[in-house]
Amino acid sequence: xxxxxxxxxxxxxxxxxxxxxxxxxxxxxxxxxxxxxxxxxxxxxxxxxxxxxxxxxxxxxxxxxxxxxxxxxxxxxxxxxxxxxxxxxxxxxxxxxxxxxxxxxxxxxxxxxxxxxxxxxxxxxxxxxxxxxxxxxxxxxxxxxxxxxxxxxxxxxxxxxxxxxxxxxxxxxxxxxxxxxxxxxxxxxxxxxxxxxxxxxxxxxxxxxxxxxxxxxxxxxxxxxxxxxxxxxxxxxxxxxxxxxxxxxxxxxxxxxxxxxxxxxxxxxxxxxxxxxxxxxxxxxxxxxxxxxxxxxxxxxxxxxxxxxxxxxxxxxxxxxxxxxxxxxxxxxxxxxxxxxxxxxxxxxxxxxxxxxxxxxxxxxxxxxxxxxxxxxxxxxxxxxxxxxxxxxxxxxxxxxxxxxxxxxxxxxxxxxxxxxxx
Numbered sequence: 001x002x003x004x005x006x007x008x009x010x011x012x013x014x015x016x017x018x019x020x021x022x023x024x025x026x027x028x029x030x031x032x033x034x035x036x037x038x039x040x041x042x043x044x045x046x047x048x049x050x051x052x053x054x055x056x057x058x059x060x061x062x063x064x065x066x067x068x069x070x071x072x073x074x075x076x077x078x079x080x081x082x083x084x085x086x087x088x089x090x091x092x093x094x095x096x097x098x099x100x101x102x103x104x105x106x107x108x109x110x111x112x113x114x115x116x117x118x119x120x121x122x123x124x125x126x127x128x129x130x131x132x133x134x135x136x137x138x139x140x141x142x143x144x145x146x147x148x149x150x151x152x153x154x155x156x157x158x159x160x161x162x163x164x165x166x167x168x169x170x171x172x173x174x175x176x177x178x179x180x181x182x183x184x185x186x187x188x189x190x191x192x193x194x195x196x197x198x199x200x201x202x203x204x205x206x207x208x209x210x211x212x213x214x215x216x217x218x219x220x221x222x223x224x225x226x227x228x229x230x231x232x233x234x235x236x237x238x239x240x241x242x243x244x245x246x247x248x249x250x251x252x253x254x255x256x257x258x259x260x261x262x263x264x265x266x267x268x269x270x271x272x273x274x275x276x277x278x279x280x281x282x283x284x285x286x287x288x289x290x291x292x293x294x295x296x297x298x299x300x301x302x303x304x305x306x307x308x309x310x311x312x313x314x315x316x317x318x319x320x321x322x323x324x325x326x327x328x329x330x331x332x333x334x335x336x337x338x339x340x341x342x343x344x345x346x347x348x349x350x351x352x353x354x355x356x357x358x359x360x361x362x363x364x365x366x367x368x369x370x371x372x373x374x375x376x377x378x379x380x381x382x383x384x385x386x387x388x389x390x391x392x393x394x395x396x397x398x399x400x401x402x403x404x405x406x407x408x409x410x411x412x413x414x415x416x417x418x419x420x421x422x423x
Contacts, residue, residue, distance in 0.1 A: 004035070198264070308357040309342065313376045
């Protein structure tokens, strides 16, 4: 049994959707469940709709109209005539957003975000399912919210694994015997049947959830890159394809910020010993990267670059030690403001971290910290992580850079750096 996951870039327009249908036809070797993300940049567009609705700028309906037109154009390119029932089906999905926008925003932003933004996955999966059926593939569309159950932590929902696994195992194997299932990534539902989302890039995680519950043979994540590269080509050149990775190295790379795989994805697959393939939807005949149980280390050094970093140094005002009560208080503040620590180091009287500059929530966090500690801040930095480093790899990334903080262990080097101004 296979699980395929297609991200937004793979279904960004009509030709892309045709390509996905071709891959499904060509690469299916057994029972298949397909998880699909929202089309192209739809998630960002619907997030913008949500923000303008909450801020009451009066632009939410206009922004939604742009999203609707983009989907209608794709439908026209795929089906030609508006007589196909998918046109009304998609229109009705967007009507549900319009109903929300017609009322005054009274619920929390996170709740409204999930009710609005989740529509992107619903409509993309419906379009893909309709087109695949149009090409005579045996297709069954399913709503992931009927199978992935979560708590009510909107935008970062935690999965109720017992309830989720019971439902998936009870109902889906029989359906997969006769048809290809197409469903959504990124979304789930609460016990009250409200929609939740699993965090940004959570569609990878959805694929892993379905695969783990179904005891799948493998999962394939189809990307616009050849597989897992040793660096992001936007920041590093030349890059190299990593043909095989252990689960451990994959988790380490995602922990430090590699974006090709969602950090939550690896754990359920490793627990069930399910192989993860990362392959290119542009060149589907190429093998890509295998992630599975292996004792082999990475064959080449890997580089992860995170820009727009904020270096925060925290010291007790009374010169007392950084001990458990201080650390507990500090970590709770970071957690409550939903700020991920990318690098940290503590000494007897200080605790230093590098975090993403995410704007208002960082400023609010700093205000909270300053009530109890002396806080110094430096912005505009870059964090470079090298997995399986040597001195040559370090020297390579430090050209015109000044080191602000450096951390090393046996396998990993982290360098927080500042760009040197060239006179």
